[in-house]
Amino acid sequence: MKRDVRILLLGEPKVGKTSLIMSLVGEEFPGEVPLRAEEITIPADVTPEKVPTHIVDYSASEQAEEELREEISRANVVCVVYDVTQEDTIEKIQTKWILVMNRFHCC
Template sequence: MPDPSAPLDLIISKTGGATKDWKDALHLCAGVGKTSLIVSLLEDEFYENVPARIDHVMIPADVTPERVVTSIHDYCAREQTKEELVMEIKSANVICVVYSVADQSSIEMVTSYWLPMIKQNTPENSVMRPVILVGNKSDQPGSSKQMEKILPIMNEFDEIETCVECSAKTMKNISEIFYYAQKAVIYPTHQLYVSEDRELTRKCKKALVRIFKLCDFDNDGLLNDYELNQFQMFVFGVPLNAVAISVSLLCEVVT
């Protein structure tokens, strides 16, 4: 088994009920700059010297794009147990795996240790948590070539939603990391689309047909301009403009 103390970090996020509270737990291994990412997010500034682990941090809803309260928990293997990490994984809704684009071994650990461990500790009969890959230290030389190594990983593991290359030092894409983590939970795609089959899920198709039938007032199997406009008003609260209506296509119901 690969050494868990190798340079790789893990971020785990969790939402809770209608209050839209979030919990982010972060697994710390030396070298990839995960704690620096958190500090840069909080302070909007890079610090050379950061602790191995920071205490839990609460980010208010008014500073996040999706208006959700975000609580960040920093997990450190030197101070906490693996059992605590496993508990966090089992209760998480989205997981961000952080690696260093300047360290090939940390990239290898993504597939050889962390992604299998996450899958192993996902409760049986549960949907796999969405994973965000985070490549830190993109400011270092040669980092631009690392994405070529990440693309095959994204194709192999369907649970990976996206990959974000960032730099705590230059502040590149810091806020985007947490935006994509929140988006993966608030607007999930796995319930709608089966990537390996490249088609919508059965339940998604059923829901779309149901929506179509509700909008097809005259039951002719087509949506005319009036019906499209009524749908637009119901969903978005504003009517379609004349140009949009003129170029809209009639949709035949899929049965």
């Protein structure tokens, strides 16, 4: 059985990655949102599968490409977040983020 799960949120700036994490933690939409949320851990006893879950936010403005490479290689799940009102953020899923994941994914 899996010991823990690591979920990485990727996407263009200002699409809502940090807001999603903060809404989960605070159980309401945050009024003020930092550039990046700290990693959060959901304890095993509150998850249906009884597995600790780590949720990681990525911010290109605050983190180097090497950190992105490391986070992708450590992630069990990668969620690419986009803004449905900004078509360029949707297009970047295919033209940027899938390519980045393929380049940095480690066997």
